[in-house]
Amino acid sequence: MDILGYLLIGFSEALTPQNLALALIGCFVGTIVGALPGLGPVNGVAVLIPLAFSMDLPPGSALILLTCVYYGCMYGGRISSIMLNIPGDEPAMMTCLDGYPMAKNGKAPEALAISGIASFVGAFIATIGLMLFAPLLVRFAIHFGPAEYFALFVMAFATIGGITGANPAKTLIAATIGLALGAVGIDPQSGVPRFTFGSFHLFDGFHPIVALVGLFAISEVLIMLEMKAHERSQAIKVNRAFARWSDIKPTFPAMLRSSGVGFVAGVLPGAGASLGSFLAYTMEKRYSDKKGTFGKGDPRGVAAPEAGNNSAAGGALVPMLALGVPGSGTTAVLLALLISLNIQPGPLLFQNQPDIVWGLIASLFIANVVLLVLNLPLVGLFTRMLAIPLWALMPLVVMVSFVGIYSISNSSFDLLVMVSFGVVGFVLRKLDISLVPVVLGLLLCREMESALRRALSISGGDPWILVGSGISIGLYVATALFLVTAIVLSMRKRRAAKVSREVEDEYVGD
Amino acid sequence: MAQARWSDRIAGVIFLALAIWLYVEAGSYAVRFGDPAGPSFFPRLVAVPMGLLALVLILRPDADPTWFRWPxxxxxxxxxxxxxxxxxxxxxxxxxxxxxxxxxxxxxxxxxxxxxxxxxxxxxxxxxxxxxxxxxxxxxxxxxxxx
Structure with a gap:
């Protein structure tokens, strides 16, 4: 069957009244989560996963709900960047640069409209890219044996930190922490309990969702409390409801260029929406900033990062769905959802459950249209929500996390584990150790170990099987090249940092 | 003022201890026939880089973060x-x-x-x-x- 045929199946799956309603709710909630500063896509999706479980949705519908939240976040993040000069989430950071000056110049409606349309263009192009590119990757990956998968997992861990100049040793140690945490519990292949201290509470290991909500949401609340010192600034008043078309039209070429850049950044390992928007902005600036207007409210400077981050968010779904190896924080969280739903992403998912994959892709198209409608005329509603005080928002997040976890496990032990993970997450973030590799390690430990053990069973214990094919060797070489680049960049940054040192608190990522 | 670099060193020592414990503890898991790697091989494979990276943290620590702000x-x-x-x-x-x-x-x-x-x-x-x-x-x- 060709892509169109599959897409038709997908739309018939996504257009049921229930799934349509879920997509609508997901888009709405996602935009709010994205718009509220301090509540990024990772936290938002993590907190809502247990909720999706408590609603007892079928796997396809749960996936639709949460990916719509994910896409919604990417749309919402720009609102507070433009109105408050505070990014609603990390990928929206670049939108502050030109969005806020535009709003200050009395062009808030244009800035909101341009960024909304740019989000649509970026996400739409990325969804088409996902539809075309993921099956190609699947056709390639179907030949992977356990040894190749092991190499792929190694590559995922080595590259998840990206080339942002963060200390690579810390990113890698974060991955080993995650893998060690993932090994806790009864070994599924031999039945031996590992690292449990004999406690039956730990025999099942750490539930990834409990760990996830703790690491991200609870640590975020603790960090938030520290930042409380600087008050929120007042949102800019919007005096006109509609944007002028003449301001929007010239930004379309920038949107298209940035969507391409963003999609590539999203598909590549170790790069998420943040890098997508960063690259899109810098490339657009280099390409079209002839008069030095970027940073002072250039509409193209608003269009580029928004198209870039939404496109990267879609691109990041490609490796997650086709290989089961996520490239960013939020897709790692989505992977946690899939694993909890007993869906193992990867080539076999496309073969065995095409209704899930294509239903998801179709619902992404629907989500995009819904989001465009929500974000153009209703943007005022979301702008007003920026005024929700912290004292109401944070307890809400905490309590939804608690009740979500409690309702799936009915055990206060899991709640204590969640809070403990929150404290661990807080300490790790203080140490500048990224949480995304920890979560990824926890999630992928079982798969990675089983790939290794299957490979060694095939070869009768001969470790040379791990580098026995061109694909594995290629993956290891790429991993090594990537690590060398990351180390060189971080050493350069370290030298620069000696001159002026300002320790910044790390954001969770996208 | 010279940069204090104790946090990473302490974290490195903790992770090193953890890595050693993982390695030793994993060794106690019995190996079955027909499964050449067994339940102990993968945890040990994780413990080794964890220990080495902990040494990197100890030897090349970053500057201390601001652990807490008053009040x-x-x-x-x-x-x-x-x-x-x-x-x-x-x-x-x-x-x-x-x-x-x-x-x-x-x-x-x-x-x-x-x-x-x-x-x-x-x-x-x-x-x-x-x-x-x-x-x-x-x-x-x-x-x-x-x-």
Missing amino acids: QILSQAAMLAVLFGYPLAIEPLGFPLSTLIASALLAKILGATWLQALALGAGLGFGLFFLFDAVFGLPLPTGPLLG
Whole structure:
């Protein structure tokens, strides 16, 4: 069957009244989560996963709900960047640069409209890219044996930190922490309990969702409390409801260029929406900033990062769905959802459950249209929500996390584990150790170990099987090249940092 | 002032100890026939890079972060007390009451007035209870209040 045929199946799956309603709710909630500063896509999706479980949705519908939240976040993040000069989430950071000056110049409606349309263009192009590119990757990956998968997992861990100049040793140690945490519990292949201290509470290991909500949401609340010192600034008043078309039209070429850049950044390992928007902005600036207007409210400077981050968010779904190896924080969280739903992403998912994959892709198209409608005329509603005080928002997040976890496990032990993970997450973030590799390690430990053990069973214990094919060797070489680049960049940054040192608190990522 | 670099060193020592423990503990898991790697091979494979990277942290530490700011540390401590207390209270007090108290306290810590805090607590306590218990059909402990 060709892509169109599959897409038709997908739309018939996504257009049921229930799934349509879920997509609508997901888009709405996602935009709010994205718009509220301090509540990024990772936290938002993590907190809502247990909720999706408590609603007892079928796997396809749960996936639709949460990916719509994910896409919604990417749309919402720009609102507070433009109105408050505070990014609603990390990928929206670049939108502050030109969005806020535009709003200050009395062009808030244009800035909101341009960024909304740019989000649509970026996400739409990325969804088409996902539809075309993921099956190609699947056709390639179907030949992977356990040894190749092991190499792929190694590559995922080595590259998840990206080339942002963060200390690579810390990113890698974060991955080993995650893998060690993932090994806790009864070994599924031999039945031996590992690292449990004999406690039956730990025999099942750490539930990834409990760990996830703790690491991200609870640590975020603790960090938030520290930042409380600087008050929120007042949102800019919007005096006109509609944007002028003449301001929007010239930004379309920038949107298209940035969507391409963003999609590539999203598909590549170790790069998420943040890098997508960063690259899109810098490339657009280099390409079209002839008069030095970027940073002072250039509409193209608003269009580029928004198209870039939404496109990267879609691109990041490609490796997650086709290989089961996520490239960013939020897709790692989505992977946690899939694993909890007993869906193992990867080539076999496309073969065995095409209704899930294509239903998801179709619902992404629907989500995009819904989001465009929500974000153009209703943007005022979301702008007003920026005024929700912290004292109401944070307890809400905490309590939804608690009740979500409690309702799936009915055990206060899991709640204590969640809070403990929150404290661990807080300490790790203080140490500048990224949480995304920890979560990824926890999630992928079982798969990675089983790939290794299957490979060694095939070869009768001969470790040379791990580098026995061109694909594995290629993956290891790429991993090594990537690590060398990351180390060189971080050493350069370290030298620069000696001159002026300002320790910044790390954001969770996208 | 010279940069203090103790945090990474201490973390490195902890991770090194953890890595050694993982390696030794994994060695105690019996190896079965027909499974050449067995349950101990992969944890050991993780422990080795963890130990080496811990050494990197010890030898090349970054500058210390600002661990806590005054007076925010007080609110953080209070919040942790609420977060750890809540799971212990949920079964004896029931969901609505414990949630009311916990979210009111959290709101208070975040700077709400008592009236705002209580209103939010009541809203969350009963609202979430209604949503999960009545709408989603997931039983939550009712406690003495509604019991």
